[in-house]
Amino acid sequence: MxxxxxxxxxxxxxxxxxxxxxxxxxxxxxxxxxxxxxxxxxxxxxxxxxxxxxxxxxxxxxxxxxxxxxxxxxxxxxxxxxxxxxxxxxxxxxxxxxxxxxxxxxxxxxxxxxxxxxxxxxxxxxxxxxxxxxxxxxxxxxxxxxxxxxxxDFFGPYVTDSSVGERLFKPLINGKHATVMGDPDKKHTYxxxxxxxxxxxxxxxxxxxxxxxxxVPNADTVTTRQFVGMAAQAAGCGAKVRTMGIGMLRFGGLFIPAARESIEMFYQYERDFVVDSWKFSDRFKMAATPLADSLAATIDWYRSRYQAIQE
Missing domain, CATH: 3.40.50.720 (NAD(P)-binding Rossmann-like Domain)
Known part of the structure; x- marks a missing residue:
């Protein structure tokens, strides 16, 4: 069991x-x-x-x-x-x-x-x-x-509370600016x-x-801006990026405890953050889902979620 x-x-x-x-x-x-x-x-x-x-x-x-x-x-x-x-x-x-x-x-x-x-x-x-x-x-x-x-950082079906969760995908599928943490031109494994x-x-x-x-296995690491661009391509819309800096987190932390707690971890988004998962892939022969496919599945889930909410 x-x-x-x-x-x-x-x-x-x-x-x-x-x-x-x-x-x-x-x-x-x-x-x-x-x-x-x-x-x-x-x-x-x-x-x-x-x-x-x-x-x-x-x-x-x-x-x-x-x-x-x-x-x-x-x-x-x-x-x-x-x-x-x-x-x-x-x-x-x-x-x-x-x-x-x-x-x-x-x-x-x-x-x-x-x-x-x-x-x-x-x-x-x-x-x-x-x-x-x-x-x-x-x-x-x-x-x-x-x-x-x-x-x-997670993304995918049911993932809303993440640096690449609802703040990114919900506005993106509505043709608005996707909000991301830190420097969008640094590489970041998701x-x-x-x-x-x-x-x-x-x-x-x-x-x-x-x-x-x-x-665990991850697809090839890209910059966060490239990640948003691939998500936009999967959604069939333009890629518009808005960045959230540490100052905005400090302000948000006055009202939202989770935002205040995120400040000390902000270094992850200010430099390249590249995760090596070779050990797992070598032992288990499992490849990560290609980003194009995983982002398409994520877009599909977000669209079905907000369609259901509207109905």
Missing amino acids: HVILGTGPLGLAVMREIEKRGEPFRFVNVSGTLPKGINAPLRRADLMDAEQAREAARGATVIYHCVQPPYHRWDGLFERLQDNIISAAAANGAKLAVAENLYMYGEVNGSIHERLPYKAATRKGQIRAKLTRRLQELYRTGDLQAVIGRGA TFIDDFGKALVMLGEAEDAYGQAWH
């Missing part, structure tokens, strides 16, 4: 991959509801409660950790959340496939690969590094079977959510992958 913690974009992408395989699964989330149009087994549980987490994971063979606290509340909550999930996996004899981002490396000169040390100077990067070290230590001591998949979901399931199945971190 696959147990997917979280019904956000990544959890849904994991579901789509498991459904293709015809294997049993269930979701776990705190609300007890699923996104509109999704019909799947679901158990309601508050993962911040250790007992509820253990019960929700009952019968699991592989648990997919696709949840995190609100972006502005990582301090004090993320460690507790992950500890409860670890305890739930151990209590049920389940393996744990954990989704992470790339914050723990900090500012990197050159490509970002798995052999880099964790040198983050930001609060969020240090939290990520601490969580990762905890997983790796438990694996070394034999107390947990854990594997880690890491992705960059992760197609379906590739992340597929890769995480593959990691969960591979015995030799456990105890390691893996960067």
Whole structure:
């Protein structure tokens, strides 16, 4: 039994991959509801409660950790959340496939690969590094079977809250300026959510992958301006780009906690941010979805989403 913690974009992408395989699964989330149009087994549980987490994971063979606290509340909550999930996996004899981002490396000169040390100077990067070290230590001591998949900024179906989410795609399909973070002429790797979901399931199945971190496959890195241009081409419209700088984030942070929390991570958008996923592609022989195809799928989803809202 696959147990997917979280019904956000990544959890849904994991579901789509498991459904293709015809294997049993269930979701776990705190609300007890699923996104509109999704019909799947679901158990309601508050993962911040250790007992509820253990019960929700009952019968699991592989648990997919696709949840995190609100972006502005990582301090004090993320460690507790992950500890409860670890305890739930151990209590049920389940393996744990954990989704992470790339914050723990900090500012990197050159490509970002798995052999880099964790040198983050930001609060969020240090939290990520601490969580990762905890997983790796438990694996070394034999107390947990854990594997880690890491992705960059998401885009794709159901991805709205991202640097390449609703602020980019919603105005673009309406012929308006797409808003992006930082310098649009710097290269930036973006992760197609379906590739992340597929890769995480593959990691969960591979015995030799456990105890390691893996960067999931990404298409060739382009500049953010090129990314928007390709999205516009898929949408059949012109590419108009508006940039969001750190000053705008500071102003927005007066009213929106998530914007305030994004300031320390802004370095990712001021320099080239190129992710190396050779290790995964070499081991699993999985290529990322070409950008033209993944952007077309994203445009299709956004159009269907806003058409449904209008109706």
